[in-house]
Amino acid sequence: MAVYRPPAFREDRPEVLYEAVQAHPLGTLITYGASGLMANVVPFTLRVEASSAVLRAHLAKANEQVADLEAGSPVLVIFQGPQAYVSPSWYATKREHGKVVPTWNYVIVQARGRPVMIEGQDWLGAQIDELTSIHERGRPEPWSLDDAPADFVAGQMRGIIGLEIPIEQIEGKWKVSQNQPMPNRIGVERGLRVDGRMDMADEVAIRGNGG
Secondary structure (H helix, E strand, O other), X not given: OOOOOOHHHEEOOHHHHHHHHHHOOEEEEEEEEOOEEXXXXXXXXXXXXXXXXXXXXXXXXXXXXXXXXXXXXXXXXXXXXXXXXXXXXXXXXXXXXXXXXXXXXXXXXXXXXXXXXXXXXXXXHHHHHHHHHHHHOOOOOOOOHHHOOHHHHHXXXXXXXXXXXXXXXXXXXXXXXXXXXXXXXXXXXXXXXXXXXXXXXXXXXXHHOOO
């Protein structure tokens, strides 16, 4: 089952989808197994090679979702990008005929694949180091795994398990006012900036210019 994507909102360019995942790495991991439907939010890293991409993460071994992941059934991971309410008062056409209603703009990426669970301490250490390095980068005093006592780190890692999801299908939806005439797009962008929603205002501006 795929996300509903009218043609104006479809995004299938891998480089655009991967960039969105890396910019918004806290994904909602959804499984269906013996425990029924389960969902957890998990920070992911993404490895991209010439013709493949793999999501990597770790979870607590005590997490009930691990059993369903170990069964190897397909999983869905949802990455949510910028989102914002759109007021009909921002539309130029409101002043022309009033036939407008509120809506919501958003960016979303869905990735699917079969999970592979990994217990090796070397893999876990590398994944944690990669994850923290990405998010500590640029800080005045970036934290690294070596800052914590080795025995403490080893104890923490005994309680987690690694996860890899080779991506079999990935698709995106950028609902950012592309279906509106240009005067309405300009009004939406301005309204979002007044509301302080700069991330979504930038998306409207980019897509409004054919990006």
